Amino acid sequence: MYDSVDLIKQTKVYIHNQFSSDTTGHDFYHIQRVVDLAKQIAQEEKADLFLVELAAWLHDVGDYKLHEGKDRSAELIQKYLSESNLDENLTNKIVQIVSEVSFSKGKTPSSQEARIVQDADRLDAIGAIGIARAFTYGGSQQRQIWDPENSSETTIQHFHDKLLKLRERMSTQTAKKIAQQRHQFLEEFLENFHKEWGEHF
Numbered sequence: 079m080y081d082s083v084d085l086i087k088q089t090k091v092y093i094h095n096q097f098s099s100d101t102t103g104h105d106f107y108h109i110q111r112v113v114d115l116a117k118q119i120a121q122e123e124k125a126d127l128f129l130v131e132l133a134a135w136l137h138d139v140g141d142y143k144l145h146e147g148k149d150r151s152a153e154l155i156q157k158y159l160s161e162s163n164l165d166e167n168l169t170n171k172i173v174q175i176v177s178e179v180s181f182s183k184g185k186t187p188s189s190q191e192a193r194i195v196q197d198a199d200r201l202d203a204i205g206a207i208g209i210a211r212a213f214t215y216g217g218s219q220q221r222q223i224w225d226p227e228n229s230s231e232t233t234i235q236h237f238h239d240k241l242l243k244l245r246e247r248m249s250t251q252t253a254k255k256i257a258q259q260r261h262q263f264l265e266e267f268l269e270n271f272h273k274e275w276g277e278h279f
């Protein structure tokens with residue numbers, strides 16, 4: 079048998095060991111912030127706090143971006159949770175939630191818990207921290223800041239392709255509220271960025 083408080087504590091250590099030295103914007107503190115946001119949303123939305131918190135801690139484990147383009151999340155989470163003696167039913171739920179979180183996989187979550195972790199992950203991609211993460215991830219992928227002649231592979235283009243759309247794609251009311259200010263800050267940032275560059279936004 080497992081103890082839920084112990085399992086969460088142990089999972090935090092497991093994640094810290096794996097992610098503390100990440101420099102692509104998916105570091106331990108990204109995951110810690112997603113956990114905090116997900117718990118806040120779960121409380122407001124009256125969701126299962128244990129499932130939400132555990133899935134939030136594990137949401138970037140095995141992500142394809144950190145494993146040479148291969149998604150190993152189901153395999154690694156199964157292994158970790160079965161070694162931690164979590165029962166099969168809960169393990170499968172966590173694997174399912176995590177598989178539905180990623181924006182790039184384009185899935186529509188089938189449970190309230192997955193919607194909450196996805197919203198929390200998306201909130202950490204916007205606002206001041208979202209801006210910092212985008213340039214860090216962009217740099218790690220050899221992307222330029224901006225190129226008006228060839229915008230497609232730049233980090234500023236990523237704001238238009240993805241980040242500015244996230245506010246509309248929040249599922250929960252709580253996340254929609256938190257997203258307002260963060261979205262506005264992205265708009266202000268882009269306006270100033272293009273103004274300083276000498277462009278119209």
Ligand code: ADP
Nearest residue numbers: 103179180181182199203211212215216233236
């Ligand atoms: P997920 O991990 O939910 O699939 P992403 O990998 O798309 O989401 O995004 C994770 C982080 O990396 C976010 O902060 C996002 O802004 C950033 N990111 C993803 N793709 C790019 C890109 N092409 N340029 C800059 N930042 C990116």
Ligand code: NI
Nearest residue numbers: 112137138199
């Ligand atoms: Ni994430």
